[in-house]
Amino acid sequence: MQIRVEKRSKKSTDGTAERASRGPFPLSLELSDDASVQELKAAIAKQAPKLTPERQRLTLDGQALLNDRRSLTDAGLRAGSVVQVKDLGPQVGWRTTFICEYAGPLLANPLFYLFSRTVYGVDFTHSSLQTLALIMFEAHFVKRLYETVFVHKFSNGTMPLLNLVKNTAYYTLLAGVSVGFWVYGPWYGAHDARSVRSPFETYLAVGLFVFAEVSNYVTHANLSNLRPPGTRVRKIPHGYGFDLVSCPNYTFEILAWVAFTYYTRSLAALAFTLAGAGQMYVWAVKKHRNYRREFPDYPKNRKALIPFLL
Secondary structure, three states: OEEEEEEOOOEOOOOOEOOOOOOOOOEEEEOOOOOEHHHHHHHHHHHOOOOOHHHEEEEEOOEEOOOOOOEOOOOOOOOOOEEEEEEOOOEEEHHHHHHHHHHHHHHHHHHHHHOHHHHHOOOOOOOHHHHHHHHHHHHHHHHHHHHHHHOOOOOOOEEEHHHHHHHHHHHHHHHHHHHHHHHOOHHHOOOOHHHOOOHHHHHHHHHHHHHHHHHHHHHHHHHHHHOOOOOOOOOOOOOOOOOOEOOHHHHHHHHHHHHHHHHHOOHHHHHHHHHHHHHHHHHHHHHHHHHHHHOOOOOOOOEOOOOOOO
């Protein structure tokens, strides 16, 4: 099977197509009929070494070829087909990305607690609220790092390097810096009435937080166990939380931050919670639709994120 590969052209500011950058393109590649999309990417990389398989996004008649293990024939290619390739730019592994995302706030947040005299310019004693908030915050991101290294299985090998920078900045600034600065300041110190919480409020917030964090871990472990090592097999998840919503891991994640926000009464924590909840809602709806499209027998009574409602 002979395949023609063209470099995807860019659009100029006036909307007209610009000529693709010079190089070995267009390519004329000879592959067997049972060759996979991954083998096509490898053949392209052999002719254009800088365009490694991870940097390639292939399209056929405007449709992306996303499944690397699919055969070219099953993907709709025939002798003489023209495939377009787009350079996605420098890539980095998902695991590395998540480690950077979570390490940022984990390291930045406690600086405001440990060096409060330098940060705020006054001497004050930290309240039990601030100490407990620090423990809750750090515990969350330690758990996330543990899951990234030992629990999660990533279906896609890489993501754009720019995304790592953006995501790490988001977590570090909005969670690590903003929450740290506003929660550990003298206005929540031991001698300020705003730091006082009743035993009921404390037990409720901490209890809800621990429940949500443990539940979030359980759902992540269940998702990981669905996929055999070294494969991209997808199955319908069942069990704890999954019988009510498609993405209970997001549900419990949001619940944990709601508990943290309730306890601290911090607008910075509220901003981070709302931003995260909004993004997780978008992800949950997308995954919910994908589940329904991929599995005809997917439970019809499941919601995306909130049981019985949404």
